[in-house]
Amino acid sequence: MEATPIIELRGASKYFGSVIALEDISMGVRAGEVMCLLGDNGAGKSTLIKILSGVHRPDRGTVLVEGEEVDFASPRDAIDRGIATVYQDLAMIPLMGISRNFFLGREPTKGRGPFRRFDVKFADRVTREELDKIGIKVRDTSQPVATLSGGERQSVAIARAIYFGAKVLILDEPTSALGVKQASIVLRYIARAREQGIAVIFISHNVYHAYAIGDRFTVLNHGRSEGTFEKGEISIQELEKLMAGGAELERLEAELQGTGASGPGASTDEAGV
Amino acid sequence: MTQATVSERIRDVGFLRRLLTRPELAAVAGAVLVFVFFAIVAGDRGFLTFGGTMSYLVVAAQLGIVAVPVALLMINGEFDLSVGSMVGAAGIIIAITVTEFGWPLFAGALLACVFALLVGAFNGWVVIKTGLPSFIVTLAMLFALRGLTIGFSRLITGRTQIGGLGAATEGDPLRVIFAGEIAGIPVAVFWWLGLAVLGTYVLQRTVFGNWIFGVGGDKVAARNVGVPVNRVKVILFMCTALSAALLATIQVMDAGSADVLRGQLLELQAIAASVIGGVLLTGGYGSVVGAVFGALIFGMVQQGIFFTGVNTDWFLVFVGAMLLVAVLFNNVIRKRASKG
Known part of the structure; x- marks a missing residue:
């Protein structure tokens, strides 16, 4: 932990009524680093992302950007600090044109005063350039995003974040809905982003995708951290075990074996019948 | 594999096919069809004359003035069923202030506009705060506003129709703006076309227009990229209400009287015009x-049937059938557009 993390959480907790969504989570990511956030469904990954991207405020703990404590009132605040989030299913609006999607919320304008207007030509040109860079060919940048494949949409969303000068890129399950080939394309873009010095938080429940790209791994389970590991410190098997709730599973395994031997469950069934 | 996909994607698709994916195609084609139909059937009975043309343009204009902001609101993913009641309320406000209180016309019209903006803001605020569908919230406003209009009109004047506006506003310069004619064409038509140009400009060429599409397409996604979703919604609810007040001013000046029941069914006609025009009921798509053109079709059918000499009772049957055909047609276009 030599350099100051670009974004950091310290002791963050979030509750929804009586539900503990996150409890005492600390983590950080530095420039040019891919930090993987792993966990099963319901582990608290989404809540964590939403705190980092300004959708939720933590009930306890703090968010720091470049060592400075911040209080995001809205996603806009986070975006303004260079924190871009690419959501799995909400990355793009299907019926909207590609260039309109690309610039949604950050539209380029020309003209002054009441004549200030959306610079459609600029938007189309930049979108076309950015698509060219990642090798996506479209006949018309105003065609609906629905005409792109899942991997292409995800890639365009990442390209958009990078274009807008993201320092931190939060990627929510960018590869989980994709086939192997499409996923590897997305993983390559992530590697390229890292080379450009962007800090990447990669959220996944796919250990193989994460291990291929990650430098460090934080495992979440039931809203709590199972620890943070450098890539050299932990094997893919160990990570997988942690994610599945290793200790818990061992207990379950022992219990089930015990069940099979003594058969209290079976006898109850028989009693029931 | 990847190469094949790429080359498949850059295949050039002709102008015609691009045209076929435009949201307004059905309405434009429909308007041409309806025009040709009545030109043939009622061409020799006055449909094609200047007077005949003006008669359907005025009907279309009155609907279109409200349909333009209603379409924007629907693209944004919301309904406003209270615009019809707003027309009645705004008309009565103008009539009472001018004839009973002796206010100048501009003051009455200004009060009607301010009232409309407040009602629109209230609609938007309730939709945002309660999370209820705007269909229900504005349906409640449809009833409540109409009731308030009838109640107050009777309370203050003892009547539900207020006349005498013609005499009271004699020589008022505002009359020219709202009820005058330019080259024999009623100004309502210019208001309609002006709003259409403004609406198109806002939707297609401004940042706000991009937000309208974004919020209607996916509210959460739009909010996540920093679009002020609530502000966009409230502003659009205010615009629909304001357009109703504008229409009320035009109607009151034109007729010289106000009626508490003015504007009934206008909310549904405006929705129908938008839907015929290719606006998606669930938002995010349309023009x-x-x-x-949806409003133009309405005007041509309503007046065209009159010119054919057929009983105008059949007008609504025609509208219903057309609505269904247009929506089916639009579905095909939209599927085509999203397949590329």
């Missing part, structure tokens, strides 16, 4: 141009 102002489409709604303009």
